[in-house]
Amino acid sequence: xxxxTPIIGLEIHVELATKSxxxxxxxxxxxxxxxxxxxxxxxxxxxxxxxxxxxxAIEWCIRIGLALNCEIPLHSKFDRKNYFYPDLPKGYQISQxxxxxxxxxxxxxxxxxxxxxxxxxxxxxxxxEEDTGKLIHATVDGEKCTLIDFNRSGVPLVxxxxxxxxxxxxxxxxxxxxxxxxxxxxxxxxxxxEKGSMRLEPNISIRRxxxxxxxxxxxxxxxxxxxxxxxxxxxxxxxxxxDYEISRHIELLDSGETPKQETRGWDxxxxxxxxxxxxxxxxxxxxxxxxxIPPIVLSEKEKKRxxxxxxxxxxxxxERFIKDYGLSEYDASILIDDKDTSEYFEKSIQQITNNKQxxxxxxIANWIINKKAxxxxxxxxxxxxxITAKQQKPQMDATxxxxxxxxxxxANPKAVGNYKSGKEGAIMYLIxxxxxxxKGKANASQVRNLLTNLLK
Amino acid sequence: MxxxxxxxxxxxxxxxxxxxxxxxxxxxxxxxxxxLTQTLHFIEKIKKIDTKDIKPTSHVTGLSNVYRDDQISxxxxxxxxxxxxxxxxxxxxxxxxxxxD
Numbered sequence: 001x002x003x004x005t006p007i008i009g010l011e012i013h014v015e016l017a018t019k020s021x022x023x024x025x026x027x028x029x030x031x032x033x034x035x036x037x038x039x040x041x042x043x044x045x046x047x048x049x050x051x052x053x054x055x056x057a058i059e060w061c062i063r064i065g066l067a068l069n070c071e072i073p074l075h076s077k078f079d080r081k082n083y084f085y086p087d088l089p090k091g092y093q094i095s096q097x098x099x100x101x102x103x104x105x106x107x108x109x110x111x112x113x114x115x116x117x118x119x120x121x122x123x124x125x126x127x128x129e130e131d132t133g134k135l136i137h138a139t140v141d142g143e144k145c146t147l148i149d150f151n152r153s154g155v156p157l158v159x160x161x162x163x164x165x166x167x168x169x170x171x172x173x174x175x176x177x178x179x180x181x182x183x184x185x186x187x188x189x190x191x192x193x194e195k196g197s198m199r200l201e202p203n204i205s206i207r208r209x210x211x212x213x214x215x216x217x218x219x220x221x222x223x224x225x226x227x228x229x230x231x232x233x234x235x236x237x238x239x240x241x242x243d244y245e246i247s248r249h250i251e252l253l254d255s256g257e258t259p260k261q262e263t264r265g266w267d268x269x270x271x272x273x274x275x276x277x278x279x280x281x282x283x284x285x286x287x288x289x290x291x292x293i294p295p296i297v298l299s300e301k302e303k304k305r306x307x308x309x310x311x312x313x314x315x316x317x318x319e320r321f322i323k324d325y326g327l328s329e330y331d332a333s334i335l336i337d338d339k340d341t342s343e344y345f346e347k348s349i350q351q352i353t354n355n356k357q358x359x360x361x362x363x364i365a366n367w368i369i370n371k372k373a374x375x376x377x378x379x380x381x382x383x384x385x386x387i388t389a390k391q392q393k394p395q396m397d398a399t400x401x402x403x404x405x406x407x408x409x410x411a412n413p414k415a416v417g418n419y420k421s422g423k424e425g426a427i428m429y430l431i432x433x434x435x436x437x438x439k440g441k442a443n444a445s446q447v448r449n450l451l452t453n454l455l456k
Numbered sequence: 457m458x459x460x461x462x463x464x465x466x467x468x469x470x471x472x473x474x475x476x477x478x479x480x481x482x483x484x485x486x487x488x489x490x491x492l493t494q495t496l497h498f499i500e501k502i503k504k505i506d507t508k509d510i511k512p513t514s515h516v517t518g519l520s521n522v523y524r525d526d527q528i529s530x531x532x533x534x535x536x537x538x539x540x541x542x543x544x545x546x547x548x549x550x551x552x553x554x555x556x557d
Contacts, residue, residue, distance in 0.1 A: 018526045025529030035547040036537045055523035084477045086551045137555050140545050147548035284475055289514030297520045
């Protein structure tokens with residue numbers, strides 16, 4: 001491993017949560033629907049149908065580009081990517097080739113678990129395309145066949161492509177998690193990995209290290225091959241697939257072979273990758289401008305307007321939580337991990353300002369982080385009530401409690417004497433007396449501490 | 457791809473045919489090699505036109521930013537969607553197996 005440097009790039013597909021499909025008005029929420037009930041001549045590729053792009057999907061694609069610090073070119077267009085596979089009814093996919101909506105971005109990842117180092121991953125492009133139909137490989141009447149459901153065909157799909165800047169499988173996972181977080185914060189997709197609304201495709205190769213190469217950086221000496229692992233639906237599988245590929249390539253290279261440039265799949269049961277589509281001809285998609293869709297020309301004003309729709313993103317929210325609420329970086333990063341959790345936290349904070357209670361943000365943060373209450377059933381208001389109830393005992397007025405303890409000490413010289421002469425059990429009697437006088441409002445361990453201090 | 461000035465070879469034509477998913481007989485490939493070569497030569501001729509002051513474009517309509525709002529309109533019924541298909545099964549389009557195991 002030490003003689004090689006892994007070179008990893010990522011492609012991520014994100015299905016947008018628009019109401020309608022990318023180029024037609026069919027309902028884009030196909031999940032769980034009966035097969036072929038969300039289709040029309042456009043998304044079935046019937047002759048003469050005219051695709052018209054969904055304005056919101058384009059804006060959301062640009063929003064993602066902006067959130068990833070991309071440049072947004074003012075001129076953009078759609079292209080046809082031609083290939084024959086039955087998941088595409090038209091024989092081509094409407095995608096973007098040389099003029100994507102966003103280019104040259106970057107995302108900084110800051111893995112807390114591994115020290116204060118940050119890592120910048122460059123984003124090559126963010127483009128808009130359409131999802132494909134779903135294929136089911138089946139046997140009907142003893143014959144193998146492929147069944148097609150076109151409900152997903154034409155659902156807006158954003159593809160995000162990084163430069164090959166990633167060097168370890170951990171970095172890849174950190175990047176993917178961060179990207180997932182941002183997509184969720186942007187509110188443009190549920191990014192649900194299990195439903196396939198976010199799909200991951202790492203491409204991996206490894207390069208032999210040499211002294212010279214250690215000094216040089218970047219693309220000038222990328223390996224001659226790369227292996228792409230398709231359609232992974234979990235961060236951990238992506239990490240495992242990368243690790244698997246790295247060791248597979250090292251083995252091949254050590255034995256004098258070069259890994260084959262190919263597409264592979266991930267077998268989550270066996271924890272291995274396997275060769276896919278090797279019979280497929282060389283990729284030649286013969287892209288050309290989509291003649292049915294006029295080009296898109298943005299104005300600076302529109303770009304500005306879209307930029308203004310970007311909400312506070314995870315990094316900014318982490319910083320604000322640290323600054324405004326005095327949370328540790330660790331606590332803040334856990335709270336912001338999920339958008340809903342961070343909002344739940346802030347709503348709870350609002351409850352305390354309203355109620356003027358003595359509950360600190362740190363206490364609320366702990367409750368949420370340690371999952372003492374289930375946020376799906378406990379409202380922020382109820383959470384504060386719960387915390388208040390729990391805190392009421394130790395929150396008993398300190399001078400009152402002090403007074404009661406002193407009275408108990410005066411009234412029980414015998415027990416005090418026993419305690420002082422070494423019978424430690426006598427303290428339990430005294431605690432009991434205090435608890436009775438405070439009608440159970442005091443916190444027993446607090447009382448014990450106060451008592452032992454006073455009896456020193 | 458062949459040099460643009462040379463003739464398109466039969467293997468070139470066959471490769472294009474595979475990409476376009478069109479089966480060709482040898483005879484058809486030979487005939488098309490000639491015809492497509494002519495087309496290429498014609499494009500060579502067009503390329504000689506002086507286009508120094510002409511902006512590149514991918515469209516001729518002069519339109520831009522033709523969008524639709526994100527609104528749902530009714531889809532076809534499953535029956536309608538499948539009505540033109542050669543073969544269907546339980547609401548799905550059915551085609552020859554794409555995976556060969």
